[in-house]
Amino acid sequence: MQTISENEIPRLLQLAELNLDYVSLKEEFNGLAELAARITGTPISHINLIDALHQWTIGDFGFPSTITPREETVCQFTILNNAHLEVKDLKSDLRFKEKDFVTQSPYLKYYYGIPIHLRGHNIGSLCVIDTKENEISSDKIKLLEIIAKEVTERIKLKNNMQQxxxxxxxxxxxxxxxxxxxxxxxxxxxxxxxxxxxxxxxxxxxxxxxxxxxxxxxxxxxxxxxxxxxxxFTAEGAFNNDITIKEFAEQLLSLFQSQAHSKQITFNLNINPNLHKIKIPKNKFLQIIGNLVSNSIKFSPMKSEIQIHFELLQSENKTIVIRIKDFGIGMTQDQMSEVLSDKLHSTLGTAGEVGNGFGIHFVKLLVDELKGKFSIHSEVGKGCEFIIQLPMINS
Structure with missing residues (x-):
């Protein structure tokens, strides 16, 4: 089932260029999510941004959420075109009938979503959700469109203020x-x-x-x-050194603990003591390392381990080396070449997780943007090790 638009890579790069801290945006957008729910009379409303592998909820009302695997969302379909998406009965829709949010609490039934459009791309969605039948009038839909435009304007303002x-x-x-x-x-x-x-x-x-x-x-x-x-000052600064590696690692584990817990996967984190206070551009690092950690969880067996190491390149002290190693199904040389290309290539995870095939290629694009190096070491049946080398910007 097609869940990726033809312009997915430009869309992802547009989202990355905004350099947003998804986790800290809720204070800014929760009020708009509540307004959307109040207008439509629905118990739940979310404002989401969607990257290669995840849906980041930057505003919520009625059902708290922060990060969800992209394949487990309805909004992945909302961003495919500029039209609104209405699903009157999620349980009778083949795309969603077996999803946990339909078959288990909160037993969602009705969905209405509007794309959040920015600079030619749908970067996310505003959606209202109900646990029972609902019908939204044309007047209320117009008000939702106004809220969606306000979300876009606030995102642009946030990005401009940050710059x-x-x-x-x-x-x-x-x-x-x-x-x-x-x-x-x-x-x-x-x-x-x-x-x-x-x-x-x-x-x-x-x-x-x-x-x-x-x-x-x-x-x-x-x-x-x-x-x-x-x-x-004729060129814009490329980095936002806003968080230490130690703080970043703590936030990273907190974000992905739930996804790892569902497969009883443990994290083994190791940080070179000399790197604890080194500052890094949090938002870009989260998109890079977060996608790789999520990929490792997807292809790891139950009760396994994922190792995350932050090191200094031994030959010099100006390059940070990040290693993410799993003990999952691994890849052949041909598979490694495919995932690094811009060709759509998706494989089911060890628990049947569905992917979209763009995650690792997108990571490589972001690493290239930061003037770094990205490589994969893998052996079938023994797992993968992703290695990222990035220049140290601020000590």
């Missing part, structure tokens, strides 16, 4: 550096000028021009520093 904050922080740091760096050249200019003034009557022309030459070199040095600062 401005990053630029201001970068500007402040550069001002401090500039103040330090120009102190020497300016002091040199002042000293040479003082010598010329003190020896005005006795200074011969050769010495006079020699001092002027030194003053010119010092002033050029100051000008060069200022020009460097100005050129630095």
């Amino acid at each position: 401005m904050t990053e630029k201001n922080l970068k500007l402040w740091k550069h001002y401090k550096m500039l103040a330090h760096d120009i102190r020497g050249p300016i002091g040199g200019i002042s000293g040479l000028a003082e010598i010329i003034l003190e020896q005005e009557d006795d200074l011969d022309m050769a010495e006079y021009f020699s001092n002027l030459k030194l003053m010119k070199e010092s002033s050029d040095s100051v000008l060069h520093l200022v020009n460097d600062l100005m050129s630095e």
Whole structure:
């Protein structure tokens, strides 16, 4: 059953470019989710963003949620086109009739979803859900459309504010550096000028021009520093060093504990002590490492282990190495080549989990964007090890 649009890779890159911290957005969007539920008279409403492997709920009312495997959602179908999706009876729909949210509590029955459209792509959805039959009038649908547009505007505003904050922080740091760096050249200019003034009557022309030459070199040095600062701000900052590796690892385990628990999988986390306080761009790292951890859970057997290691490259101390190792079904060389390509390739997980085939290729695109390296080591029947090398940005 087709759950991937033809423009999926550009859509995922558009979502990644927003650089949003999905986990922290609920305070911003819970009110809109509640408003949607109140308008339609439904007990549940969610605002979701959908990446390669997960649905991230950034606003909820009536049924709390944060992260759900994409294949276990209704909204994966809502984002396939620009039309609204209404499912009057989830239990009678072949796509959803056997899903846990239909056959078990909360026994969902009715769904109405509207795509969240941003810059040419459907990045998520606004949905209202009921546990009994429902019918939404055209007037209420128009109000839902207004809420969906408001979600889009708030996401754009959030992204713009984040970019401005990053630029201001970068500007402040550069001002401090500039103040330090120009102190020497300016002091040199002042000293040479003082010598010329003190020896005005006795200074011969050769010495006079020699001092002027030194003053010119010092002033050029100051000008060069200022020009460097100005050129630095012609491009947007690529990183948002907003969380330490230790904090990131704790959040990562918390997010995926539920998914791992369903298969009785344990995490084995190891962080090089020298990396505990190193800051990383949380949002990009979560998309990269989160997708790989989720993939490892999907292809691991019951009661197995997933190892996550944060290391320093031994030959130098400026590269972070992240290893995610599972002991699942593994891949052949041909399979590794396929998952790294942009071809759609999906395999059922060890518990029948359905995927979409884009996750690992998307990870590679994000690692390339961060000027890193990505590789896979695997043997059939013995599991996979994903290795990411990324430049250390801030120590």
